[in-house]
Amino acid sequence: MDLPSTIARPIDHEVVIKKSRFLAHLAPAATVAEADAVIARRRKELWDAGHHCVAMVLGTGADGASQTARSSDDGEPGGTAGVPMLEVLRHRDMTDLVAVVTRYFGGVKLGAGGLVRAYSGAVAGALDVAAASGALLRRELLYEVEVPVPHGDAGRIDNVLRDWASSHGSVMEPPAYDAVAHLRLLVPREQLDTLAADVASASAGALSPTVGEARVVDVPARRP
Incomplete structure (x- = not known):
């Protein structure tokens, strides 16, 4: 399932x-209240600016059906700021964030087309910065997997699983301990069979992973 990024x-x-x-400012926001707080803060910090145009997309729906999307031109000509900003977020498949673009007028009118290009370009540029700096997260549906391991073998198997996770789009989670060590991972569905085979190979068939529920997880996107 393809999910939007954040x-x-x-x-x-x-x-x-x-x-x-x-001045484009992007911030994570899981709710409308969080997004509104970001907008209010920018208005207060940059109180002398002429416009604070806004676009936000909230929700994890893969098809957009369960998402909340809002925009505001904040005094710019209708359709020249908020909607173009929102279209950039949608085109890049982004969610759970708010974009505020603050304008300080320089004395030269840009026209409707110029404003559209300026506001959309500012948001696109900010998303490029996020990708280049490692701030972009891809959102994936991963399965909880647990591998019970005797304490004497836990260190070795933990190293094996960490190496495996880094090359199979998976994430290690903190282990739990009782009579055995419970090593835990989050794994894409298409890698579950591979994990089972590799764990069996690493343990001479003594160990096998237990697959639990799926959950949505944010993991760092690959840098361009």
Whole structure:
């Protein structure tokens, strides 16, 4: 299942066009209240700017059906700011974030087309910065897997699983301990059979993973 991506931390990016400054600010937001708090903070910090245009997409729906999307032109001509910003977020398959582009007018009118290009370009540039800096997260459906291991073999098998996870799109989770060590991973569905075979090979058939429930997980995206 293809799920939208998100960001791990706030991202800032500035574009200057004909002396007008467009300051893009992207921030993670899981709810409308969190997004509104980001917008209010930007308005307070940059109180002397002419416009604070907004686009937000919230929700994890793969087809967009369960997502919330909102935008605002904040005084710019209708359709020249918020909607183009929102289209960039949708085109890049982003979710759970808010984009605020603040404009300081430079004295030269850009026209409707120029504004569309400026606001959409500022958001696109900020997303490029997120990707290049490692702040972009891909959202995946991974399965909880547990491998019970005798304590004497736990260190070796833990190293095997860490190496395996790094090359199979999986994530190691903290282990748990009782009578045995419970080594835990999050694994894509298509890798479950491979994991079972590799665990059996590494343990001469003595160990086998137990597959649990699936859950949505944010993992770092591959850098361009």
